[in-house]
Amino acid sequence: MVADRASASMQARGRLSEEAANLQPRIVPYSGRTEWMRVLLLIAVLAVIVLGTTTLTTILLYSTAIKEQGERLLEMAQSQARTIEAIARQDSYHLEPGTGDAPNFLDVLIDAHAQYKGFGETGEFTLAKMDAGQIIFLLSHRHYDLDYPEPVPMDSDWAEPMRRALQGETGTVIGLDYRGVPVLAAFEPVSEASLGIVAKIDLAEIRAPYVAAALKTLVPALATILLGAFLFTRITRPIVRRVAESQQLYQDLVETMHDGLGIQDEHGLLQYVNDQYCNILERRREELIGSPTEQFMTPESKAQFEQEMVHRRSGTSSSYEVAFTLPDGSEVATLVSPQPILDARGVFQGSFATISRIAHLKEIELALREEKEQAQRYLDIAGVMFAVLDVQGKIVLINKKGVDILGYDGYSDLLGRDWFETCVPSDSREMVRGVFRQIMSEEMVPVEHFENPVITRAGNTRVISWHNTILKDADGIPTGTLSSGEDITEQRQAEKERLEMESLLRQGQKLESIGTLASGVAHEINNPLTGIINYAQLIHDRIEDSKLKEFALGIIEEGNRVAAIVKSLLSFSRQENERHSPASMAGIIDATLNLIGSNLRKDQIQLTVDVAPGLPLLKCRSQQLQQVLLNLLTNARDALNERYPEFHEDKTLRITVQQLERDGRSWIRTVVEDHGNGIAPDIVERIFDPFFSTKPRERGTGLGLSVSYGLVRDHHGQLIVESVPNATTRFIMDLPVENGWSVNA
Incomplete structure (x- = not known):
């Protein structure tokens, strides 16, 4: 069974190859004889169409005329029959009973009919009776020179209309009359006299005008066909010639192109190959036509071809490389450029592809x-x-x-x-x-x-x-x-760090110069300030006027306040205070407020200080922590003034100090909180970077927070920031009570 199937498959493949080979296009060269054959074929087709149309039209008109003429004849026969019946009844009424004489109304009808010439060229009435199996005609007829026709047997094919009338039927029929001539007849029985009447007309007379009209129409139609064919030939001859030449040019281009061209159907069978395709594969055209393309590919290329065919059937394509096996067993590398063929519905019908040798391209x-x-x-x-x-x-x-x-x-x-x-x-x-x-x-x-x-x-x-x-x-x-x-990241980072260090040194030198200046100014202020306070005290002690005593006390209080400021300034600027020493956070805050408190009051900032009682002393450099607090309070003041230029109930600044335990150690937490504009989330991480500042150049150097961060870190502490834009900003400074320093180190 397997062998039978294989044999059948081979036979089917052979038949398919032969059929596909027959599909190999061959363009017939243009010639005058071919053109005239096409013209004659066109004339014949048009003539058949005109003849058929004319015949059909004539038949339809003729059928309509037959129907209408039959209806008219029936009306005439029925009218004549009713008239004869009326005359017969009248005649019967006047006859004496039992006389047995024939009705004399027939004589009247015969005389009247002798004067009637009929209708049309062949139309006439016939009246007859049946006697001894014979149809006896009672009236003379125009076809016999007004003589009476011979009797016709009832079983004869002639005189069919009269036979049916005498049998009592009524209607119309196309049949033979008493002459054996085809006629259109209407028949009607005359029941009062046992007679039959027929109104008839020859079919030839009805048919004649339609045949004449068809002939008159057909002749000019045929003449028009000949004229149209002549004009069509004159007009289309250049077009046909150009089309034929274009087809020949296309054939020449396909057959002489450098690349091979193949066309395959939806099953992958080759339907057309040009000469170059055969040359590349070194095979005969008959061997290729009807065969699957992959039959001639290497095993590796077959797998790739199957994948490409999946894309091709979906309507997409791209160039790819394929190796074909030649008859001698060698291989040839080619570049295949396919294009799918889709019908109007987008259904895959096949494809065509060009192939070209790429051995030199590979090299x-x-x-x-x-x-x-x-x-x-x-x-x-x-x-x-x-x-x-x-x-x-x-x-x-x-x-x-x-x-x-x-x-x-x-x-x-x-x-x-x-x-x-x-x-x-x-x-x-x-x-x-x-x-x-x-x-x-x-x-x-x-x-x-x-x-x-x-x-x-x-x-x-x-x-x-x-x-x-x-x-x-x-x-x-x-x-x-x-x-x-060139990657210069480390080089630029080193330059940046060098510039930052130089800036910090310059800033330190500026602070040292400011400290020296402040120390000198403080000493110069202390001497006259002491005299002012002492003289005010003498005035207060020696006068009796209460109003003047009040003024003297005011001078003493303000003098002492100035003395405290001078003392804080001297303490901030003295180098010996750089040593480690125990200090209370409350004292550091008071000393800082002595320097900035007046500015806060002038800006109408409401200050709240909340220091928890009983806090332990810190081992620190108090001037450095004072500098940190001064920077934080100055930034808070600037933020509040920016948001609230005038007095506002939310223009508040709060300092809180408390003790906390963390990781088994005691810490002092100092929080500086304001209700200014806050810090944007995208710059919070950069707030402690050197030279980063949101203030104008003339108002800030961008070093305050950076220096403060470094000073807190030197004390083994932490300085962090929490900020909500347009709400609050909190700087949190956590310092360990025991930081490992020795006092006065």
Whole structure:
């Protein structure tokens, strides 16, 4: 059974191959004889159409005329029959009973009929009776020169209308009359006299005008056909010739094209191949037609071909490489470029494809790949990164140093990706992309050297010093950029740290100079201030006027307040206080408020100080903590004044100090809280960075919080910030009671 099926399959394949071979297109060359054959065929087709249409029209009109004429004849026969019946009844009424004489009304009818010439050319009435099986005609007839027709047997085929009338029937019929001539007749019985009457007309008379009209119509129609065919030939001859020439040109192009061309049906069977297709596969056309394409492919290419056919049947296609097996067993590498053929509903009907030898292209590709690999090795040993971008900004080449700097595993992770989306920080991405587009469109002159940050795969930022070259084609049109970059991140970081240290040193020198100046000014103020206070005390002790005593006490109080400020200023500026010493947080706050309290009152800021009682002393440098608090209070004051330029019930500043336990150690927590504008979330993390400030340049250096953070850290403490924009800002300073310092160290 298997053998039978295999044999049947081979026979079916053979028949299919033969049928497919017959489908191989062959274009018939243009000739005059072929053209005239087409014209004659056109004339014949049109003539048949006209003849058929004319005949059908004539038949329809003739049928309608027969029907209408029959109805008229029936009306005439019935009218005559009723008239005869009326005369017969009248005649019977006047006859004497029992006389047995024939009705004399027939004589009247015969005489009247002798004067009647009939209707039309052949129309007439006939009246008859049946006697001894014979039809006896009672009236003379126009076809016998007004003589009486011979009797007709009742069983004869002639005189059918009269026979049916005498049998008592009524209606119309097409049949033979008493002459044996086809007629259209209406028959009606005359019941009063046992007679029959027929009104008839020859069919030839009814048919004659329609036949004449058909002939008159057919002749000009045929003449019109001949004229139309002549004009059609004159008009279409150049078109037919051009079409034939175009077909011949198409055939020549297909057969002489450098690439092979094959057409296959929806089952993958070849239906057409050109000569070059046969040459590439080194096979005869008869061997290819009707065979599946994959039959001639290598096993590896068959699997790829099946995958490509899936895409092709879905309406998509792309070029791919296929290796064909030649008759001698060798292989030929080809590039296949297919195109699916779909019907109006989008259903796959087959495809056509061109194939071309690519052995030489393979050699070129191999040489180019080797050169590229060699160039890549040269680039990889360079100490700087190299990157090539195309006009769209896609990475087309990058060396190992570039891959390492950007933190990727290999070249494939970067090649083909958008440089700006992958390697440029988001805050400068659009700006850098815009500059690149302007350079590619030659709207901007490129900068040869510049520094730009890049973002690594891990999200870190590296600073690269770039040297750029614009790549151009033979016409001078930019095709991309070649860039070499050196990672200078550590170098720039070292420069930044050096600048920060220099700024801190300059700031320290400024503070030292301010301290020296403050110390000198304080000493100069102390001497006259002591005299003012003493003289005010003498005045107070020696006068009796209560009003003047009150003024003297005011002078003494204000003098003492100035003395306390001077003392705090001297304490802040003295170098010997840099030693570690026990100090209370309440005393540090009081000393700080002596310096800034008047400014807070002047700005109408409501100050609240809440220091928990019984707090232990801190081992610290009190002047440094005083500096921290002064910075925090100054920032809080600026924030409140910015939000509330005038008095407001929420223009408040609160200082709280309490003791807490954490990790088995005692801590002193100091909180400075204000209700100013707060700090935006995107800059909170940078608030302690050196030189970072939200204030104008003339109002802040950006070092206050940075220095404060460092001083608290030197005391083994923590300084953190909590802020809600347009609500509150809280700076929290946690200091350990025991920090490991020795007193007076």
